[in-house]
Amino acid sequence: MTPPESDAVTAPESGTGVAPEADGGRARAEFGPRAGGDGRARRRRRVAGAVTGALAGGAAVALAAVVGLGGCSATSASAHAKGPAELSVSDGGYVPRPLLTDMAAAYVTVVNKGGAPAELTSVTTPLAAHVTLHTTQGTTMRQVPSLTIPAGGRLALGTGGDHLMLENLTHRPAVGDTVPLTLHFTHATPATVTVTVPVRPTTYQPKD
Numbered sequence: 001m002t003p004p005e006s007d008a009v010t011a012p013e014s015g016t017g018v019a020p021e022a023d024g025g026r027a028r029a030e031f032g033p034r035a036g037g038d039g040r041a042r043r044r045r046r047v048a049g050a051v052t053g054a055l056a057g058g059a060a061v062a063l064a065a066v067v068g069l070g071g072c073s074a075t076s077a078s079a080h081a082k083g084p085a086e087l088s089v090s091d092g093g094y095v096p097r098p099l100l101t102d103m104a105a106a107y108v109t110v111v112n113k114g115g116a117p118a119e120l121t122s123v124t125t126p127l128a129a130h131v132t133l134h135t136t137q138g139t140t141m142r143q144v145p146s147l148t149i150p151a152g153g154r155l156a157l158g159t160g161g162d163h164l165m166l167e168n169l170t171h172r173p174a175v176g177d178t179v180p181l182t183l184h185f186t187h188a189t190p191a192t193v194t195v196t197v198p199v200r201p202t203t204y205q206p207k208d
């Protein structure tokens with residue numbers, strides 16, 4: 001009789017509105033050692049077993065319906081768990097030619113074929129004294145400490161969205177120059193990736 005009970009791992013919590021916390025726990029478990037998540041699951045399993053034992057008749061039917069949802073989310077979570085983040089940087093990155101030497105934007109796309117998310121935490125380049133990570137909300141851009149590359153997904157930087165801001169340039173680059181960018185990641189192997197991107201005209205728009 002254990003299989004139905006272990007399927008109920010997250011179901012009682014979903015039913016009581018604790019689901020966001022449970023999801024947060026699952027997301028954190030993907031970053032950290034798996035032992036932590038397994039321990040949490042074992043504790044939930046014991047609780048689920050006790051709850052199931054206390055239920056009877058129609059209540060058990062209702063629980064079975066919820067179990068369907070819990071089983072589904074558990075399945076999709078494990079479907080994504082195909083090992084650590086596996087990152088690469090796509091072709092097509094560029095730096096639009098800056099108008100001055102105080103700052104320039106830079107755009108790259110990072111692809112994650114792994115089963116865990118990773119974070120882009122910093123970027124270095126010989127062209128700039130420092131590089132900040134920016135996100136755009138409406139027409140306002142805001143510096144952020146990191147940008148996430150989701151498991152099985154991508155971080156696509158571009159005009160009007162997330163971007164790199166190169167500040168205090170050593171010089172104003174010309175169209176056709178190239179700019180090395182070293183991206184530093186956490187929760188990923190390799191932890192750094194260096195790409196060389198071209199300088200494009202100031203008003204350049206990439207084709208989709």
Ligand SMILES: [Cu+2]
Nearest residue numbers: 134141163165
């Ligand atoms: Cu910006």
